[in-house]
Every structure is written in structure tokens, then in C-alpha cells.
Amino acid sequence: MRTIEIGLDVHRLIEAARTSFEQSEDDILRSLLQSQSVPVAAESRSEPKSTETAIAIGKRTTGQWSVIDGDTTYFGRNLREAYITAVSCLAKRNPSLLEALAKLGGTRRRAVAAKASDLYPRSPHLADPQKNNWHKLGDWYVDLNLSRNSVAKRIKHFCTLSGVNYGKDFQIKEGLEVL
Numbered sequence: 001m002r003t004i005e006i007g008l009d010v011h012r013l014i015e016a017a018r019t020s021f022e023q024s025e026d027d028i029l030r031s032l033l034q035s036q037s038v039p040v041a042a043e044s045r046s047e048p049k050s051t052e053t054a055i056a057i058g059k060r061t062t063g064q065w066s067v068i069d070g071d072t073t074y075f076g077r078n079l080r081e082a083y084i085t086a087v088s089c090l091a092k093r094n095p096s097l098l099e100a101l102a103k104l105g106g107t108r109r110r111a112v113a114a115k116a117s118d119l120y121p122r123s124p125h126l127a128d129p130q131k132n133n134w135h136k137l138g139d140w141y142v143d144l145n146l147s148r149n150s151v152a153k154r155i156k157h158f159c160t161l162s163g164v165n166y167g168k169d170f171q172i173k174e175g176l177e178v179l
Contacts, residue, residue, distance in 0.1 A: 066173045068171040087137060097158060
């Protein structure tokens with residue numbers, strides 16, 4: 001048997017997949033790799049690129065998050081990172097998505113806006129970069145001041161607007177559970 005070094009995040013994924021205490025790490029990895037119908041592309045581990053952000057992506061790790069977009073899996077260290085990745089993937093599939101979301105508007109909160117202050121019409125103080133409530137994706141500001149349930153609702157709505165079947169063609173997962 002060979003010994004390999006793995007990161008804490010990979011160890012957590014292995015432990016999350018454990019179904020009994022009798023399973024060795026080798027058994028768990030073998031089972032996961034055999035059940036994987038499409039191998040995870042090496043380049044899929046990269047983070048979405050952005051020139052400006054009001055969040056520190058990856059400073060806090062909470063769970064094992066992944067975004068599955070067709071045949072590609074992206075990993076996130078927390079829900080925010082998974083959400084940003086999901087929005088970025090959907091915007092690549094539907095280049096007019098972010099503009100359409102910005103036009104939807106809203107009196108209390110917007111999913112996407114041309115300016116950070118426009119995300120929170122009734123609470124402009126939330127647009128302060130110190131509050132960590134938004135992310136700049138291209139020319140658009142994306143609201144991140146969201147609960148787990150809000151993220152799920154929004155991504156499902158964004159998929160519908162993009163003509164993507166959530167659950168089949170696109171998913172966000174925490175561990176093995178689909179959001």
C-alpha cells in the first residue's frame with residue numbers, strides 16, 4: 001500500500017462519505033472513484049476570477065461544497081464560494097443572465113446590480129466593502145448576504161431563467177446532499 005499526503009479538505013470529504021466505522025480510507029476512495037461516472041477535471045478546482053471583491057473567499061471553511069455543472073465539478077470551501085461559482089457558471093451558460101437579473105430589481109434587495117449600493121436599496125450601508133456582503137463578477141455586483149435556503153431558491157430560479165435543469169444538469173452540494 002502507498003502512502004499519500006492529502007489536505008484537510010480532502011480528508012473531510014472522505015470522512016463525510018464514510019458509511020461505517022469498518023470502512024478504511026482506501027475503501028471509501030475506491031467506492032467514490034468507482035461511482036464517479038465522469039472524472040473531475042484538474043482545472044475544475046480553480047476559483048472564479050474577479051478583479052474586485054468584498055469577501056475574503058476561502059478564509060473560512062464551512063463544510064464540503066461543490067458545484068456540478070454538466071460534466072465539470074468545482075469545489076468550494078464555503079457556501080459563499082459555491083454560490084459565486086454557481087452564478088459564474090450560469091452566467092457563462094447564459095451571457096444575458098446577470099443583466100436580466102439586474103433588471104428584475106426589487107424594493108428590498110436585488111440579486112445582481114450595476115453598483116454595490118443598488119443591491120440593497122433600503123439598506124445602503126450593506127454595500128460597504130467591510131460588511132462582506134457582495135462580490136464583483138465582471139461588471140456586476142452579486143448579493144452574498146444570503147441564507148442557505150435563499151441560495152438554493154436563487155440558484156434554482158437562475159437555472160430556470162437560463163434554461164438549465166437544476167438537479168440534473170446543474171447542482172450545488174454540501175457533502176453528498178444536493179442543496
